[in-house]
Structure formats: C-alpha cells, structure tokens
Amino acid sequence: MLQKIGFIGCGNMTKALISGMVQSGSINPENIIASNPSMPNLNEVSEKFNINITQNNLTVAENSDIVFLAVKPNKYETVIEEIREFLREDSIFVTIAAGISISECENLFNKKLKIVKAMPNTPVAVGEGMIALSFNDQFTNEEKNNVESLFNSFSKTVVIDESIMNIESAIGGSGPAFVYVFIEALADSAVMYGMPRQMAYKVAAQTVLGSAKMVLESGDHPAKLKDDVCSPGGTTIQSIARLEENGFRHSILQAVKANIDKLNS
Secondary structure (H helix, E strand, O other): OOOOEEEEOOOHHHHHHHHHHHHHOOOOHHHEEEEOOOHHHHHHHHHHHOOEEEOOHHHHHHOOOEEEEOOOHHHHHHHHHHHOOOOOOOOEEEEOOOOOOHHHHHHHHOOOOEEEEEEOOHHHHHOOEEEEEEEOOOOOHHHHHHHHHHHHOOEEEEEOOHHHHHHHHHHHHOHHHHHHHHHHHHHHHHHHOOOOHHHHHHHHHHHHHHHHHHHHHHOOOHHHHHHHHOOOOOHHHHHHHHHHHOOHHHHHHHHHHHHHHHHHO
C-alpha cells in the first residue's frame, strides 16, 4: 500500500498500531510519521521501527493521507484547531479516542472531511488485534473498502454502527486487560502449588490463546466447548461450580457495565 500514515500522539496505542503495520509488511516504515510533544516515545519508535518522527503536528497533517489522532480526549479540541487548516482535502482522519463521537469531530473541524472512528486494542502489536470501525457519510464504498483493507492487513476488523461503539470498546478495547488479569491469576494459582513462574505464564497464556482460537474456528457455542471439557463428576466441573459460586460471570458483567457507564457519563 502506498498511503502515507501519520500519527499525532505517540502513546501505547500508537506504538501498537505502528508495530502491527510494520511487522505485517503492509506499510513501509518510511511512509509512517509520528509526532509528540516530548522526544522519549518518538525516539523509541524511531529506533525500533525506523519511522519518521517530528514534534510538529502540522508536519504530520500536511504529509499524511491518513491521520490518526491518538491524544487524550481532553486534547482533541486544541489539536484539531491547530491542524484543521493544514489537512489535505482528500485526507482521511481517524479518531481512536473512546467517548469522542464522529459528530463531535465534525463540529470541531467545521468542514467536510472523511472521518473514521476506530477502536483498536493493543494486540494489534502482534497481529492479533481487533479493530471496530465506523464511517461518516463522506466516504464512497470504494474508499471504505480501502480503509478496511489497510486495517485488515495487520488486524481483524468489524464495521459497526457508531451507536454500539462504546459496547465494542468495553469488550474489545478494554477486554485485553481483563484477560491479562485472568492469565495472571491462573498463573499465580499454578505457582502457589509449585510450578515455576515463567512456565505458569506460558501454560496460562497458551491455554487462553488456544481456547480463543477454538471459539473462532470451530463455530461452536462457548458453552458447548466448555461442556466438552467438563467430564461428569470430574475436576473441571468442580472448578466451574466454584467459579459460579464466587460470581465469576457476574464480575465480568459488572466490569463491562462499569466501562460503558464511564464512557456514557
């Protein structure tokens, strides 16, 4: 792909997206540029991925076909006011901030612009990410397909109505943190009974990875796959009963509710 990709803001999500793009080979590093107020993060991505860096947001705006705004939501108004007159008319603007709507971006730009709301998660860094996309009405079908192709080159994608983006964010964007807590707890349990720490992490992480792949590739309901592991009177069903007794499912439901409540507040 020949697009020039720009990132304004160089935090963890920018690093993950750049990693995914470069490692997949979908974007040449020389076609990626990132800006940030301070240099440490810029130096890190420059040394690791050999991309272009600058402390000038306008340089990114003027030289990118696709501009990712990867700053905190409270910085959106300031940054958009700074760059809006310098974005090319045919450029595509990608907002990745949870809680910032497409209409809010349109109002801040105060002009017609192709805007995509994208919700990536950090596993994009290793080619196993999930990115939800919503488009405003300025795109042709061909342009939408081109944007999807870019994201699909280094991640899995789903195009959704923006009205459910906060729900997707709660499970797709924040969900990896829930999974990491589960992996850590699973490994801690093994360590408690004598397994070496690094071995426990490897076993726990691969178990989660393999189980997720079974859900995606088998087409079976997760409950059916769970039942397949639970022999009558066996150890696994005893463990499942204890999870239920301690509100495992309810804890997940409440975690997602807290996330969505925060986004909607």
